[in-house]
Amino acid sequence: MLTFAAIVPHPPVLIPSIGKENIDKLKKTISALDILEEELNQANPDTIIVISPHGEINFEAFTVNTNEKYTARFENFGDFTTKLEFKSDLGFINQLKATNETKLPVQLISQENLDHGVSVPLYYLTRKNQDRRIVPINYSFLNFNKHLEFGELIKEAIFSSDKRVAIIASGDLSHKLSLRAPAGFSPHAKEFDKKLIQVLKKKSVQGILDMDPAFIEEAGECGLRSFLILLGAIKNMKYEFEVLSYEAPFGVGYLVGEFKFA
Ligand SMILES: [Zn+2]
Structure with a gap:
């Protein structure tokens, strides 16, 4: 069963040895991750699926990292x-492969090293328990509906297994929110983040699908496709x-957010 679902950002500056004094500027995020870690431990999953934007991306296929162990x-x-x-x-x-058959393009890859989209969330969420199994997944650049469909496949695979599974959608919102932002400043960036948080709260997947592609492009986000896979996985669940x-x-x-199941 699916016992936990959350959105988590992944800036490497969250790692204390990297962030150093900058870590003080991330206090809200860190307190939220403390809470999320506790919630995850209460949900007690056997397996944590982490969807990342920064692994080996295949534009035409979702990729699943099948290496036996990860670092x-x-x-x-x-x-x-x-x-x-x-x-x-x-x-x-294997369950996911069997559920998919050939419905969606899924490529299996094998890599020991995890990208920071997976590593940063896991750094915080596994401080008390490193025994949970991990499934790293990367989104594709297929259309948004395919991402929802892939999420639904993940859900089917979860419900045909006897395991307790958590799903983490790793992703940051706009990278253009201030004049010194890494991707340059966009006057529409704040509106994008606000709108996205609003539709998530309203549970309106359609609200995301209806967003103007140019508006999304302008925001310079990296998390949206991760979130869509998660939203597909929790479709029809009460949360x-x-x-x-x-x-x-x-x-x-x-953004740190939890999908709380009824
Ligand atoms: Zn990112």
């Missing part, structure tokens, strides 16, 4: 000591979306 390191960001290790859930991946934090101290929107 999270942050060397690319100047931290040469932090190292976390996780085991894969090959049983679940409320609770925003635990939202802040953008470096011009990038960081």
